[in-house]
Amino acid sequence: MTKLQTEKKKPDNGKTKARTARKPPARTPARAEAAEAAHEPLRIGSKLKHARRLQGYTLKELADIVDCSESMLSKLENDKLTSSIVFLHRLAHALGTSIAELYSEENDLSGPVHVFHADRRAHSVADPDSPDGGARFERIVPVDRNGLLQALMHSIPPGGRSGGTVSHAGEELGYIIEGEVEVTVDGKSYVVRQGDLIFFPSSLPHGYYNRGDKMARMLKVNTPPSL
Template sequence: MAETIEEIASRVRELRELEKVTAEEMAEYLKVPLETYICYEEGKTDIPASKLFEIGQRLDVEMNLLLTGEEARVRIFTVTRKGEGVEVERRGQYKYQNLAGKFLSKRAEFFTVTIEPKKEKPAAYSHPGQEFDYVLEGSLNFSIHDNEIILNEGDSILFDSSYKHSMEARGERPAKMLVVVI
């Protein structure tokens, strides 16, 4: 199931308004210019997954609600079959698939992330918490806090995600990772 940027943007705006949080307050919370935040809500600019995570925290909602419009309901377990995770349409270099969106009161978010090879340097993002990345396929350059690390299939990294970080596929093949945001 692929959700469009416009659908997600509309949900973010509606939930923000229901919580009586102004666009200015949200932009300040996310540490982005107001103009950037307004473009997020208008669907003109893709909302990075790290910012969606922060928006969910600020509005006290599960990320699944932002991604799909559906409340998480499952308390005991959830199974996501291959290819059935909620995909978020990305304009950038990363394609996300949420793997456990239906589970209620998660303490982490679980994704597969596919990183397409590109010529330009990817933008760096930060978000609260910690992140664990495990390379399933391919090879990538991982950048964090002035450090460049090459990660190959089977390698993993756990890091403080409040530091700006980015990933870039090496070579001509995409890289695929399991990502856990805590």
């Protein structure tokens, strides 16, 4: 027999400690449920209906103003259809409100300083304007009705683009965290890559296009809140 076969195990006298893999702390059902809920886009149908009624419009009257069908508006108000960002801008303007107000949440923002930890899951807004439907805005800072600033993480898949241009009051900047984005402002295109920053008046028509071959992520900050 070989030495390896005849060698006996030394008895464990307690000095040898077994190595055990450390397991990450399990999420409680409440935390898991909260994270999943935060990841889902917010439903705004009831707010659209409330804003329409405040303006005194019937479905047909509002449909004529924004150039769409009554059926489409009804589906939006009942959360059976998701609007494109471009159309939602037009709809919010007709209702005397903003996308930010429609997506606003009840948040405790009392006090001058707010810390949002890394494990916080922000609410997201899908952008159906993107041809593949994969573009997404993730709200970093909750909307404050009295706030002046809005911060979003814009994730754009390869080939993703806005379905058109939008314009609204204010100013905005975009900082490219990764990838490459072609931003069109007032008919002129600007290519911005990782580490680049673009700033422009929001009143100029603007849109985006991911011309790269990987996901692009852009930190968007604008004032006043619009999305």
